[in-house]
Amino acid sequence: MIIRKEGFKDAAGIRLVHEAAFEQPNEANLVDALREDEAAQPVFGRVAVTDKGEIVGHVLLSRIHIGDISSLALAPVGVLPAWQRKGIGSELIRQVIEDARDAGESHIVVLGHDSYYPQFGFERAIDYGIEPPFPVPPEVFLVLALERNGLRGVSGIVRYSPPFSAV
Numbered sequence: 001m002i003i004r005k006e007g008f009k010d011a012a013g014i015r016l017v018h019e020a021a022f023e024q025p026n027e028a029n030l031v032d033a034l035r036e037d038e039a040a041q042p043v044f045g046r047v048a049v050t051d052k053g054e055i056v057g058h059v060l061l062s063r064i065h066i067g068d069i070s071s072l073a074l075a076p077v078g079v080l081p082a083w084q085r086k087g088i089g090s091e092l093i094r095q096v097i098e099d100a101r102d103a104g105e106s107h108i109v110v111l112g113h114d115s116y117y118p119q120f121g122f123e124r125a126i127d128y129g130i131e132p133p134f135p136v137p138p139e140v141f142l143v144l145a146l147e148r149n150g151l152r153g154v155s156g157i158v159r160y161s162p163p164f165s166a167v
């Protein structure tokens with residue numbers, strides 16, 4: 001199993017991963033739409049690949065804004081059902097976080113389980129005055145600072161790129 005940056009040739013395998021992980025095509029469609037959408041750039045994607053070359057996991061970060069401040073959304077992350085609970089999702093997330101940090105990004109927002117994301121350093125966004133643009137319980141709307149004090153002075157309502165409105 002290796003985890004590497006996604007490439008153009010991975011698109012079909014990535015679709016299969018999300019269609020199976022989410023049991024619907026919405027997230028696979030979101031990935032394709034985010035790659036094409038100017039407002040969503042840059043995107044940072046990583047895939048988990050078996051030694052037989054099968055893509056079994058994928059994660060994507062893409063451009064969003066907190067108020068007028070550039071940020072990133074972590075969405076979606078998916079692992080083929082047969083490969084779940086083996087640490088693949090966590091490793092994908094850890095590595096894509098490093099990609100964003102290396103690129104000089106400052107923070108990442110995620111809508112997800114509060115039992116899963118704190119292990120990577122995600123905290124409640126509302127504690128920083130960062131709010132979702134739709135009603136969700138505060139414990140599932142989370143933010144991660146990629147550098148010390150990376151969230152200082154950052155607050156406001158999150159603005160997703162257009163492809164998210166279809167999900």
Ligand SMILES: CC(C)(COP(=O)(O)OP(=O)(O)OC[C@H]1O[C@@H](n2cnc3c(N)ncnc32)[C@H](O)[C@@H]1OP(=O)(O)O)[C@@H](O)C(=O)NCCC(=O)NCCS
Binds near residue numbers: 021088112
């Ligand atoms: C969520 C997901 C990406 C995690 O990937 P993974 O490789 O299975 O995760 P890891 O092996 O790194 O970590 C396992 C932990 O993830 C958490 N987890 C996995 N699936 C979960 C689920 N459906 N609900 C809540 N927590 C879940 C659990 O804490 C689990 O730990 P445990 O096995 O000790 O209970 C994967 O389960 C998946 O694709 N799920 C379906 C799609 C999805 O819900 N994606 C996330 C929303 S964008």
